[in-house]
Amino acid sequence: MLRAVLDEKLETIFDDVVRRNPAEPEFHQAVREVLDSLGPVIAKHPDFARHKIIQRICEPERQVIFRVPWQDDRGEVQINRGFRVEFNSALGPYKGGLRFHPSVNLGIVKFLGFEQIFKNALTGMPIGGGKGGADFDPKGRSDGEIMRFCQSFMTELYRHLGEYTDVPAGDIGVGTREIGYLFGQYKRITNRYESGVLTGKGTDWGGSLVRTEATGYGAVFFVAEMLKARGVGLEGRRCVVSGSGNVAIYAIEKLQQLGAIVVACSDSDGVVHDPLGIDLDLLKQIKEVDRARLSVYVERRPGAQHRPGGNIWSVPCEVAVPSATQNELSGRDAETLVANGCLAVVEGANMPCTAEAVRAFHTAGVAFGPGKAANAGGVATSALEMQQNASRDSWTFEHTEHRLAAIMESIHRTCLETAEELGMPGNYVIGANVAGFEKVARAMVALGLV
Numbered sequence: 282m283l284r285a286v287l288d289e290k291l292e293t294i295f296d297d298v299v300r301r302n303p304a305e306p307e308f309h310q311a312v313r314e315v316l317d318s319l320g321p322v323i324a325k326h327p328d329f330a331r332h333k334i335i336q337r338i339c340e341p342e343r344q345v346i347f348r349v350p351w352q353d354d355r356g357e358v359q360i361n362r363g364f365r366v367e368f369n370s371a372l373g374p375y376k377g378g379l380r381f382h383p384s385v386n387l388g389i390v391k392f393l394g395f396e397q398i399f400k401n402a403l404t405g406m407p408i409g410g411g412k413g414g415a416d417f418d419p420k421g422r423s424d425g426e427i428m429r430f431c432q433s434f435m436t437e438l439y440r441h442l443g444e445y446t447d448v449p450a451g452d453i454g455v456g457t458r459e460i461g462y463l464f465g466q467y468k469r470i471t472n473r474y475e476s477g478v479l480t481g482k483g484t485d486w487g488g489s490l491v492r493t494e495a496t497g498y499g500a501v502f503f504v505a506e507m508l509k510a511r512g513v514g515l516e517g518r519r520c521v522v523s524g525s526g527n528v529a530i531y532a533i534e535k536l537q538q539l540g541a542i543v544v545a546c547s548d549s550d551g552v553v554h555d556p557l558g559i560d561l562d563l564l565k566q567i568k569e570v571d572r573a574r575l576s577v578y579v580e581r582r583p584g585a586q587h588r589p590g591g592n593i594w595s596v597p598c599e600v601a602v603p604s605a606t607q608n609e610l611s612g613r614d615a616e617t618l619v620a621n622g623c624l625a626v627v628e629g630a631n632m633p634c635t636a637e638a639v640r641a642f643h644t645a646g647v648a649f650g651p652g653k654a655a656n657a658g659g660v661a662t663s664a665l666e667m668q669q670n671a672s673r674d675s676w677t678f679e680h681t682e683h684r685l686a687a688i689m690e691s692i693h694r695t696c697l698e699t700a701e702e703l704g705m706p707g708n709y710v711i712g713a714n715v716a717g718f719e720k721v722a723r724a725m726v727a728l729g730l731v
């Protein structure tokens with residue numbers, strides 16, 4: 282793999298991270314991506330080096346790994362592994378989602394937690410960074426099995442949480458249903474109705490309107506800003522959104538509301554191509570109500586095609602929104618998108634584009650919005666949920682969406698201005714990494730050696 286050359290000091294730090302965290306390639310990739318941007322920062326702030334801020338930021342404050350035993354519907358005992366990585370609390374309580382997916386391991390949780398530090402800083406809200414999850418596969422599990430798993434998971438995790446300590450939310454495989462079971466168990470064990478301990482709650486019991494939509498909507502607000510900065514709009518643009526989960530569905534909804542045409546989405550089995558535009562009501566029925574596979578879509582929608590194992594990035598589009606999982610868009614996929622006339626790529630998922638893909642977009646002049654800026658709408662709205670919980674208030678949809686749009690605009694502006702100041706106009710990766718890092722670093726210096 283071709284890599285950018287790092288400043289010598291940063292190279293030593295990176296080598297150390299690799300040595301001390303073996304067999305965690307996604308974590309190395311996430312660290313490398315941030316270090317690649319930090320050359321100008323260490324030159325500008327010699328005190329950061331003196332305080333060893335970069336070395337400290339790469340080391341989680343706390344990592345918890347635990348056994349999650351539970352019983353399936355046949356009475357058989359199952360054992361999974363749970364994780365919570367409390368990465369950095371310089372700006373506020375640890376904040377970041379829980380992922381339930383068979384691919385979850387410590388390296389994945391660390392990459393996500395590391396990204397979360399800078400993302401949360403960019404939102405301007407008082408939240409630190411963390412992430413967690415389990416190698417549990419919810420696919421095909423009954424409601425009772427999901428509940429028993431969540432209860433067992435929380436029976437260990439609760440002792441590490443608290444509204445001023447660590448506040449998880451959802452991620453892949455964890456939606457409102459799972460947050461409900463987790464919150465119920467937390468309440469039962471602690472005997473406290475501590476709404477602010479989890480976000481992504483149902484709106485009947487302490488959740489915020491717009492939280493469900495926030496990550497997808499936020500990513501679209503971000504790409505709309507990126508296009509505006511180039512003097513063009515979203516209306517009439519052909520878009521492709523990978524995934525068909527929470528982020529993908531609400532990215533599609535907002536794209537459609539803004540007049541774009543979404544022609545493809547996917548799941549881990551394949552791609553749906555619907556040249557007339559995805560039927561969102563049908564997609565929601567399949568994924569949110571029936572909890573079925575995406576392949577069912579074509580049975581109910583004449584004119585659409587399902588390509589098992591297909592590559593969504595070969596569908597021509599002007600705007601691409603990778604919203605499924607890490608490293609789902611390779612350098613070759615990026616070249617295909619560029620050749621098909623793609624104007625903008627915005628990461629709804631965390632690190633969906635490989636380093637090679639990001640380089641290909643930059644080389645071709647495609648506007649590229651990295652996840653730590655573009656998908657920050659979810660965590661920002663989680664922070665708004667915490668605000669509502671703290672004041673025992675609940676806001677209207679319009680007010681909350683307005684706050685979300687303003688936050689995304691502000692993140693976009695911060696990234697753009699920071700990149701400009703560094704002499705890299707239009708490079709949102711540099712802008713996001715440097716602006717996020719500087720904010721956390723200043724707080725770490727101010728709080729002393731802790």
Ligand code: NDP
Nearest residue numbers: 452453454496524525526527528548549605606630631659
């Ligand atoms: P969901 O579980 O709701 O949906 C995930 C979607 O991605 C599903 O369609 C799933 O398909 C697909 N997918 C997952 N893993 C793979 C894989 N290995 N290969 C192919 N497809 C896969 O998750 P979210 O929508 O919540 O999260 C999607 C991404 O967005 C993740 O990277 C997450 O970290 C990120 N994110 C989410 C936020 C949120 O608020 N939810 C906030 C910020 C980032 P299948 O059902 O077949 O597995």
